[in-house]
Amino acid sequence: xxxxxxYLTLAAVLFCIGLYGVLTxxxxxxxxxxxxxxxxxxNLNLIAFAKYGVVPSLAGQIFSLFAITVAAAEAAVGIxxxxxxxxxxxxxxxxEYDRLGR
Amino acid sequence: MxxxxxxxxxxxPLFPLAAFVVLTELNRSLKRTGAFIAIVASxxxxxxxxxxxxxxxxxxxxxxxxxxxWLTIGSVTLSAGFEVTNLTALMLVIVSLVAFLVNLxxxxxxRDDERKSVFYAYLSxxxxxxxxxxxxxxxxxLYIGWELVGVCSFLLIGFWFxxxxxxxxxxxxxxxxxxxxxxxxxxxxxxxxxxxxxxLDFVSLxxxxxxxxGVISTSITTAIALLLFxxxxxxxxxxxxxxxxxxxxxxxxxVSALIHAxxxxxxxxxxxxxxxxxxxxxxxxxxxxAYIGAFTALLAATAALKQNDIKxxxxxxTVSQLGYMMLALGSGSWTAAVFHLFTHAFFKxLLFxxxxxxxxxxxxxxxxxxxxxxxxxxxxxxxxxxGVLALSGVPPLAGFWSKDAVLAAAFExxxxxxxxxxxxxxxxxxxxxxxxxxxxxxxPRGDAALAARAKEAPAVMTAPLLVLAALSVAAGFVQTPFGxxxxxWLSGEAIPEQAESVPVMAxxxxxxxxxxxxxxxxxxxxxxxxxxxxxxxxxxxxxxLIERExxxxxxxxxxxxxxxQGLGRALRLFDGAVVGGAGRLAAGAVQALGRLNSRLLSxxxxxxxxAAVIAAVVLMLAIAGRRF
Amino acid sequence: MFPFNLNxxxxxxxxxxxxxxxxxxxxxxxxxxxxVHTALSLAFTFVxxxxxxxxxxxxxxxxxxxxxxxxxxTILMIFGIMMTKHRDEERERGRPLLETLxxxxxxxxxxxxxxxxxxxxxxxxxxxxxADNTTEIGTLLFTKYAVPFELVSVLxxxxxxxxxxxxxxxxxxx
Numbered sequence: 050x051x052x053x054x055x056y057l058t059l060a061a062v063l064f065c066i067g068l069y070g071v072l073t074x075x076x077x078x079x080x081x082x083x084x085x086x087x088x089x090x091x092n093l094n095l096i097a098f099a100k101y102g103v104v105p106s107l108a109g110q111i112f113s114l115f116a117i118t119v120a121a122a123e124a125a126v127g128i129x130x131x132x133x134x135x136x137x138x139x140x141x142x143x144x145e146y147d148r149l150g151r
Numbered sequence: 152m153x154x155x156x157x158x159x160x161x162x163x164p165l166f167p168l169a170a171f172v173v174l175t176e177l178n179r180s181l182k183r184t185g186a187f188i189a190i191v192a193s194x195x196x197x198x199x200x201x202x203x204x205x206x207x208x209x210x211x212x213x214x215x216x217x218x219x220x221w222l223t224i225g226s227v228t229l230s231a232g233f234e235v236t237n238l239t240a241l242m243l244v245i246v247s248l249v250a251f252l253v254n255l256x257x258x259x260x261x262r263d264d265e266r267k268s269v270f271y272a273y274l275s276x277x278x279x280x281x282x283x284x285x286x287x288x289x290x291x292x293l294y295i296g297w298e299l300v301g302v303c304s305f306l307l308i309g310f311w312f313x314x315x316x317x318x319x320x321x322x323x324x325x326x327x328x329x330x331x332x333x334x335x336x337x338x339x340x341x342x343x344x345x346x347x348x349x350x351l352d353f354v355s356l357x358x359x360x361x362x363x364x365g366v367i368s369t370s371i372t373t374a375i376a377l378l379l380f381x382x383x384x385x386x387x388x389x390x391x392x393x394x395x396x397x398x399x400x401x402x403x404x405x406v407s408a409l410i411h412a413x414x415x416x417x418x419x420x421x422x423x424x425x426x427x428x429x430x431x432x433x434x435x436x437x438x439x440x441a442y443i444g445a446f447t448a449l450l451a452a453t454a455a456l457k458q459n460d461i462k463x464x465x466x467x468x469t470v471s472q473l474g475y476m477m478l479a480l481g482s483g484s485w486t487a488a489v490f491h492l493f494t495h496a497f498f499k500x501l502l503f504x505x506x507x508x509x510x511x512x513x514x515x516x517x518x519x520x521x522x523x524x525x526x527x528x529x530x531x532x533x534x535x536x537x538g539v540l541a542l543s544g545v546p547p548l549a550g551f552w553s554k555d556a557v558l559a560a561a562f563e564x565x566x567x568x569x570x571x572x573x574x575x576x577x578x579x580x581x582x583x584x585x586x587x588x589x590x591x592x593x594x595p596r597g598d599a600a601l602a603a604r605a606k607e608a609p610a611v612m613t614a615p616l617l618v619l620a621a622l623s624v625a626a627g628f629v630q631t632p633f634g635x636x637x638x639x640w641l642s643g644e645a646i647p648e649q650a651e652s653v654p655v656m657a658x659x660x661x662x663x664x665x666x667x668x669x670x671x672x673x674x675x676x677x678x679x680x681x682x683x684x685x686x687x688x689x690x691x692x693x694x695x696l697i698e699r700e701x702x703x704x705x706x707x708x709x710x711x712x713x714x715x716q717g718l719g720r721a722l723r724l725f726d727g728a729v730v731g732g733a734g735r736l737a738a739g740a741v742q743a744l745g746r747l748n749s750r751l752l753s754x755x756x757x758x759x760x761x762a763a764v765i766a767a768v769v770l771m772l773a774i775a776g777r778r779f
Numbered sequence: 780m781f782p783f784n785l786n787x788x789x790x791x792x793x794x795x796x797x798x799x800x801x802x803x804x805x806x807x808x809x810x811x812x813x814x815v816h817t818a819l820s821l822a823f824t825f826v827x828x829x830x831x832x833x834x835x836x837x838x839x840x841x842x843x844x845x846x847x848x849x850x851x852x853t854i855l856m857i858f859g860i861m862m863t864k865h866r867d868e869e870r871e872r873g874r875p876l877l878e879t880l881x882x883x884x885x886x887x888x889x890x891x892x893x894x895x896x897x898x899x900x901x902x903x904x905x906x907x908x909x910a911d912n913t914t915e916i917g918t919l920l921f922t923k924y925a926v927p928f929e930l931v932s933v934l935x936x937x938x939x940x941x942x943x944x945x946x947x948x949x950x951x952x953x
Contacts, residue, residue, distance in 0.1 A: 052790065053901050056835070059798045061892040063824070065885045066805040072761050072881040073874070076814050078859050082821050085852055086805060089828050092844070096837045105904045107915050110837045111924055114916070117840075117847050118931045122938030124852045128859040129942035135863045144874075147754030761881055768887045775891070 056097035063090035077134075077141045081127045088120045156202040157215040157235040160286055163199050163243060166192040167250075167278035174272035185268030186258050189275045193251040196282060200243035207240050208640065216288050216354070227349045234288035234353060237641050238489060242285040242421060245496045246414050250278040252615035253409040256504050259612035260405050260511060270310060270403070277303035281414050285421065289352035290339045293422070297335065297386070300415045301328055307410060308402040320398040327395040331385015335422075338378035345371055353425060360428035369433065376429045376436030379422060380443075387419025387473045390447040394703055396470055400462035400516075404507030407462060412469050412503050413496035420476040420492050424485045431483075441481025441564060445571040448474030452578035454701060456585070460516045461506045464586050468542065469499055471575060475557050478568060484560035486638035490630050491557050493637070494549035497626055498541040501619035505535035508612055509590055512605040518589045525591035527605050530613045532591045534620035539587045541623040543580035544663035551660065552627030556638075559655045569655075576662040577669075584670020793834055801827035814860050822853040839913040 063086060070083030092113040099109025135141055170192035174185050218232015254274060261267050280303055284296025309321030343349050345367045346359060359366050367375075383389070388396035399411050410416070423430060423440065430436050448471045455467035472495050479488035508531040509524060510516055525532040541550035554576060561568040607613065630637035696702065751758065804824030808817045825848040832841035909915050920928050 052794070054896050055791075055794060055798075056831070057896045058893060059794075059801065059831075061889055061896065062802055063805055063828075064892075065889040066802070066809065068764065068888065069881055069885045070809050072757050072764065072885070073878050074809070076817075078814055078856055078863070079808075079817050081859075082808065082818060082853075082856055085848065086808070086821060086824065089825060089844075089848065092840070093828060093831060096832055096835045096840060099837065100835045100908055101901065101904060103902055103904060105906055105908045107908065107912055107919055110840050110912065110916060111919060113837075113840050114843060114920075115927065115931050117843055118935055121847050121851060122935050124855055125942040126938050126945070128855050129945040131859055132862055132946045139864075141863045143757060144755055146756065757877065761877060761884070764884050764888065765880070768884050768891065771891050772887075775895075 053097055053101035056101070057094060060090040060093040060097070063087075063093070075142045075144055077131050077143050077146075078128075080143055081124060081131070084127075085120060085124060088116060092116055156199065156206050157240075158217065159199065160203055160215070160235045160239075160243070161217070161233045163196045163203075163247065164279045164282035164286065166195040166199075167275040167282070170275040171272050171279060174268050174275060178268050178272070186254075186261075186271050189271035190251070190254045190258070192275060193247065193254045193278055196278065197244075197247040197251045200240070200247040203235060204240045204244045207235075207237055214354075216352075218288055229291060230289060230352065231292055232288040232352075233286040235286070238421075238424065239285050241489065241493060241641065243282065245417075245493060246278070246281050246285060249409055249413040249496055249500050250274070250281075252500065252618060253405045253504070256408075256507070256612050256615045257403075257405040259609045260507055261403065266310075270307075273303055273306050273310070274406075274409070277307065277410060277415070281418070284418060288354075289350075290342065290356075290426075291351050293425070294335060294339055297382070297418065297422075298332065300410070300418060301325065301332065301386075304328075304399070304410050304415055307406040308399045310403055310406065311401070314401065316398075317401040320395075320401040324395040324399045327392050328385040331382045331392055331419075334378040334380075334385070335382025338375050338382065341371065341375050341378065345375075356426060357428050360432045372429060373433040373435050376426075376433045377439060379426055379429065380436060380440055383419030383423050383477070384443065385419070386422070387416050387477070388447075388470045389419070389443055389474060389477055390450055391703070393447060393451065393470045394707060397458075397463050397466040400460065400466050404462065404503060404510055407466070408500045408503030408507065411466065412499040416469060416473055417476070417492045417496065420473065420480065420488055423477070423480050424489055427480070427485045430480070437481050437483065439481070440477050441561070441568055444474045444477025444479075444481055445561070445568050445575075446474070447471070448478060448575040449571050449578075450474075450701065452575045452582065455582040456578065459518050461509065461518050461521070461586065461590065462503070462516055464518070464582060465499070465502055465506060468502075468579065468582065471579060472499065472542070475554065475572070475575070478572060479557040479560050482557075482560035482564035482568060484556065484638075486630075486641045487553070487556035487560045489641060490637055491553035493629075494541070494553040494623070494626050497619050498538045498548075498550055498623040501534060501538040501616060501623055502542065504612070504616055504619065505531050505538060508608040508616070511608055511612070518586065520596060521590045522593045522596045523591070524595075524605060528591075528607045530607055531616065534613075534616040535591070536587060537620040537623055539583045541627075543583050543667055544576055544659055545580075545667070546656075546660050547627065549623050549625065549627035551663070552631050554663075555656050555659045556630060558659050562655050573658055573662045576659055577666040580663045580666025581670045581673075584667045585674045588670065588674040790834060794831065797827045797830045797834065800824075801831070815857065818853055818856050818860065822849050825849050825853065836908050836910075836912065839916050 067083045067085075067087035067090060070086065071080050074080050074083060095109045095113040095116070099106060099113075102109065131141065134146065138145065167189070170189045173188055177185075214234060214236045216232055216234035218230050220228050221231035222229040254271070257270065257274065261270055264270060277300060280296050280299030284293055284300060287293040287296055305321050305325040308324050309317050311317045312321075339351065342351060342356070346355065347366060348355070350356075350359075360372070385392045396411060396416065400407055402411070430440065451467045451470035451474060455464050455471065458464045458467060472491070476488040476491050476495070479485070479491060506516075508528060509521065512524070512528060513521060515521070537548070541548040544551045544554040546552075558569060558572045558576070561572045751762070801824045804820050804822075804827060808820040808824065811817050811820055825844065829841040829844040829849070832838075832844055
């Protein structure tokens with residue numbers, strides 16, 4: 050029991066650090082990286098539950114595999130979008146991407 | 152006998168309507184010819200009216216009506232149509248004749264006016280509305296015409312809208328008559344509610360109230376009759392709603408002649424005559440009509456004594472004569488009322504047009520500035536004199552016969568009504584004598600140079616006077632106590648010779664002559680050399696009371712206008728503070744919210760993200776927190 | 780209130796060390812000024828996470844984690860960093876309100892999560908994972924999870940084609 054709680058707590062810590070990074074960092078690359086960190090924290094949860102959950106099962110690991118796959122796809126598309134944005138706006142600062150508000 | 156022209160009676164209002172449309176559309180390009188279009192249209196109406204009338208005279212023609220279903224609402228069908236009876240045929244002739252003459256007259260009177268074609272457009276619209284009102288076969292159509300003539304009256308009183316008095320008078324006329332119109336509307340609605348089959352046409356009204364007594368209870372009948380009469384009071388300038396009519400003289404004089412003397416103001420009398428079956432079914436209503444009429448006649452006749460504006464004298468005279476008509480209606484003789492309407496239309500239009508000539512020559516309406524015009528304006532003076540005699544009831548002019556018919560009816564009804572009528576007749580002759588003497592006799596009292604240059608009006612302005620003067624002299628013979636042809640024709644019943652009314656006749660003639668003599672004594676012979684003004688008189692308070700028209704305007708000012716203005720001010724404060732405040736508050740709140748939102752929605756994704764996180768945390772606390 | 784029943788086993792020490800590494804990497808990533816340093820620091824965290832996965836008996840996932848996160852995503856990010864210009868020298872303008880609020884609410888969120896974790900009673904599992912779970916995963920992916928697996932592969936293909944198509948626009952005349 051205690052191990053599961055420790056893993057979950059660690060995942061929560063990492064998740065919150067990632068969230069803080071997403072919310073405060075200006076650099077879009079760092080924001081993307083922080084999102085990856087949050088996804089990693091979630092994966093940690095999944096795998097911890099796969100071992101220490103009520104019914105240990107490989108489903109958790111397979112889910113985390115899918116999550117990693119999707120995260121990779123997201124990172125690829127994110128970087129592509131970032132490069133296109135950089136070309137048009139000549140900046141990677143998220144706070145200058147404020148077209149949405151105009 | 153089959154009627155030919157009556158079938159086409161609906162064309163009569165359409166000629167002026169066409170003229171109105173053409174004049175309104177081609178206002179700019181028709182500076183010169185516009186007037187002729189209106190005159191031709193009114194001539195066409197006159198010709199048709201005369202054909203209809205002559206066709207009906209002596210043939211005992213059936214009433215002709217035609218129309219179509221206008222609106223079908225559920226099981227109720229409102230029809231629109233026209234009906235030609237002897238009464239409407241007579242009214243058609245009166246309206247179209249006076250309208251034609253006034254159109255002709257205006258050619259001279261309004262010659263130099265900038266907006267002449269607009270004036271003719273309004274006149275045509277008025278003729279159309281009035282003829283429509285007369286021809287309407289049901290109350291709803293009549294009401295439409297009724298309101299339309301009200302609008303035309305408003306437009307024409309305020310025709311010279313650069314004068315503040317004209318604007319005020321137009322507003323006053325519109326608002327005061329509105330009180331009466333509301334009564335008429337309520338009466339129509341009541342009839343719609345209580346009439347079997349919701350019928351509003353005059354034939355059904357006649358059937359229900361004349362032969363099927365008891366279908367509608369007496370109290371409802373009285374209410375309907377009184378409300379109808381309220382409409383007539385507003386339109387025909389009866390006490391207490393007469394105050395608009397003297398002010399309406401701010402309009403051009405031909406308008407005063409047509410609308411505020413001969414036709415529109417007679418619409419109230421026409422309405423009562425048209426719905427006379429309802430009034431006959433209620434004794435209370437008839438009494439009200441009679442006493443209001445008598446009181447108005449007396450009140451207005453005395454008020455006319457001390458007016459210094461030539462048109463105001465005539466206006467009060469109109470009010471007084473309309474009171475006569477109401478008196479006749481209330482006394483049970485609607486034929487006498489219509490007869491008086493018929494003769495009055497001619498001599499009052501004549502008097503107004505004559506006054507118009509005087510005003511045209513002197514550019515003033517103040518009697519104290521006039522005098523001595525008789526030598527310079529012979530035609531006007533002679534025709535005006537004929538009008539004065541006719542109005543004063545000097546035998547054998549038209550006014551004598553019709554006034555006599557009214558007085559005979561009043562005599563049969565109640566001695567008090569008769570007495571009021573006789574006194575009014577005396578006062579009528581008195582103020583008319585004063586008017587005539589001040590304007591045409593003696594020496595000029597005003598601007599001498601202007602008076603010296605005063606000359607007779609052009610033929611186009613005197614020709615209508617001659618026609619009207621001839622009618623004023625001769626029109627009375629259609630109904631005399633010795634042969635009441637008009638009454639028989641109108642009512643379709645033979646009226647016996649009224650030999651017993653000879654004393655009434657004598658009294659009426661005596662009253663008229665006495666009034667004229669008094670007038671000559673006071674203003675002609677006995678007047679000091681300096682003119683009638685400025686000398687001390689007995690009972691100065693009475694003179695003052697009359698001069699100020701019994702302070703009725705002031706009384707209304709304090710009774711209605713001031714409280715309403717106060718209410719208006721209070722409501723405006725309420726509107727500004729509460730309604731507007733609520734509006735401003737709502738607007739401000741939304742604006743503040745919008746400003747806050749636009750601050751929040753800066754396009755900063757991270758701000759949005761933060762907001763989402765905050766919301767999520769708050770939600771979690773709110774939902775999960777409840778479990779602990 | 781929430782007693783830490785620590786039994787000093789080998790797994791615990793390994794977990795503790797790896798957790799410290801992961802958190803340090805994450806915190807460093809946030810505090811370092813240079814973007815490349817941030818990326819590398821996060822790579823360190825990802826490696827630590829892979830270690831944790833091994834501790835949890837998920838060797839295959841740990842392998843994939845290293846392969847994809849450390850090998851692919853981080854490298855991709857570094858490519859992204861290199862392809863864009865960064866004004867690292869320029870001191871970031873502070874956004875105190877945003878940062879304070881973010882910090883407060885992230886702490887709140889952590890508090891909620893921590894409270895939830897601590898107050899939840901996790902029953903001890905009756906069974907253990909199969910030791911040879913890589914084989915098991917392979918079997919499952921091609922039997923029970925075949926359809927999601929194929930869907931994910933389609934998604935991945937679409938994402939990569941999309942990424943290429945997006946980034947390739949440069950050649951077209953503007």
